[in-house]
Structures are given as C-alpha cells and as structure tokens.
Amino acid sequence: DSGVTQTPKHLITATGQRVTLRCSPRSGDLSVYWYQQSLDQGLQFLIQYYNGEERAKGNILERFSAQQFPDLHSELNLSSLELGDSALYFCASSVGYPGTDTQYFGPGTRLTVL
Amino acid sequence: LAKTTQPISMDSYEGQEVNITCSHNNIATNDYITWYQQFPSQGPRFIIQGYKTKVTNEVASLFIPADRKSSTLSLPRVSLSDTAVYYCLVGDGGGGFKTIFGAGTRLFVKA
Numbered sequence: 440d441s442g443v444t445q446t447p448k449h450l451i452t453a454t455g456q457r458v459t460l461r462c463s464p465r466s467g468d469l470s471v472y473w474y475q476q477s478l479d480q481g482l483q484f485l486i487q488y489y490n491g492e493e494r495a496k497g498n499i500l501e502r503f504s505a506q507q508f509p510d511l512h513s514e515l516n517l518s519s520l521e522l523g524d525s526a527l528y529f530c531a532s533s534v535g536y537p538g539t540d541t542q543y544f545g546p547g548t549r550l551t552v553l
Numbered sequence: 554l555a556k557t558t559q560p561i562s563m564d565s566y567e568g569q570e571v572n573i574t575c576s577h578n579n580i581a582t583n584d585y586i587t588w589y590q591q592f593p594s595q596g597p598r599f600i601i602q603g604y605k606t607k608v609t610n611e612v613a614s615l616f617i618p619a620d621r622k623s624s625t626l627s628l629p630r631v632s633l634s635d636t637a638v639y640y641c642l643v644g645d646g647g648g649g650f651k652t653i654f655g656a657g658t659r660l661f662v663k664a
C-alpha cells in the first residue's frame with residue numbers, strides 16, 4: 440500500500456459526459472501528479488501540482504482539467520468524454536523537493552467510456 | 554528533460570540475475586535516475602534511485618558509470634513474480650519537473 444488513495448476504483452460512463460476523479464496524496468506529500476495509461480500503452484504524464492499550484496503540464500487535453508485543494512487532495516475533471524478517453528488514470532504523490540523526487544502511485548481509476 | 558531508451562522486452566528464467574540497461578545520453582548534472590516496476594492494472598512502484606556509482610537495496614542494485622549516460626538495473630535471482638514492466642526515469646524532481654515514462658522494458662520470467 441503506497442498510501443495514495445484514488446476514488447472511484449471503476450467508472451463507466453457515456454460519451455459526452457463529464458467525470459471527476461479524486462486523489463488523496465500520502466501524508467506529508469505536497470506534490471501530486473496525474474497520468475493516463477491506455478490499454479497496453481505507457482504512462483502519459485498529464486499534469487503536476489505542488490502545494491496547490493500547477494507546476495508542470497504534459498499532454499493534457501483542453502477537455503481535461505485538474506486542481507489541488509488546500510488540504511492537498513487533487514481532482515482530475517474529464518469532460519466531453521470520448522471513447523478514446525477510456526484508460527487507467529493514476530495519481531502519484533511525492534514530497535516535491537528537487538533532486539530525489541520519488542513518486543508513490545495510487546491504485547488507479549479505470550474509466551470506461553461507452 | 555533527458556530522454557531514455559530501454560529494451561522493449563527481455564526473457565529470463567527463475568533464479569537468474571537480470572540486468573536491464575537504460576541509455577540517457579542527455580542526462581543533466583542535477584538529474585537522478587529512478588527505476589519503477591509496474592504490474593498489470595497497478596500503479597508503478599518505486600524500486601531504486603541513484604545519482605552515480607552503485608546503489609543497492611533489498612530488491613535491486615543500480616549501476617551508474619562515471620559518465621552517467623546509462624544505468625543498469627540488476628535484479629538478483631528473479632522469480633515468476635518479477636514478471637512486470639520496468640521503467641527508467643531521469644529527472645531532477647525540481648520546478649517544472651515533467652515525468653516522461655518511456656515504453657519501459659517488459660520482463661518475462663519463465664519457470
């Protein structure tokens with residue numbers, strides 16, 4: 440158990456809908472990362488937050504948005520969903536210090552868009 | 554951000570030592586090298602991290618030559634449960650840090 444929690448574990452929805460994925464980082468971690476992993480694909484970095492502020496942005500679509508709240512939990516919002524958005528979405532957290540920024544991953548949310 | 558290159562796949566047998574090499578020719582002075590392991594439908598798990606020379610922990614060793622343009626993850630006496638994808642990452646973890654997981658190396662351990 441990494442200490443990172445993600446909810447829900449599974450999500451099934453229809454095209455055009457909007458969903459929110461939630462992540463709670465490990466106690467003491469200030470940084471949160473979001474990744475997308477499609478079937479048999481590598482991990483695609485989406486976005487990183489550090490102590491409530493956006494720190495880095497990867498290949499995140501404009502239909503997707505995220506934020507990190509004062510209590511450090513983070514939410515990833517996916518809107519106007521398409522079939523191709525079906526994937527595993529992972530959240531990771533780290534202390535966020537430069538140098539040895541080891542990431543600890545949550546169990547993921549499996550999103551299925553029908 | 555340094556790009557990494559790893560073999561796509563490797564096969565091994567139980568009890569053997571497995572070495573997975575990662576090339577990172579453009580590694581920067583402040584970059585660390587980190588390896589993760591991922592099982593199907595699970596999040597990646599940290600294995601080991603290093604900056605130079607050799608690092609060893611209870612599950613693996615990491616060898617980094619003096620020029621730091623490559624690194625080798627060594628898994629001693631693998632078992633069937635070591636079948637997974639192994640990712641090599643290079644970065645400084647600092648501001649603007651973007652994690653680029655490559656395709657990783659799929660290790661298949663046979664009985």
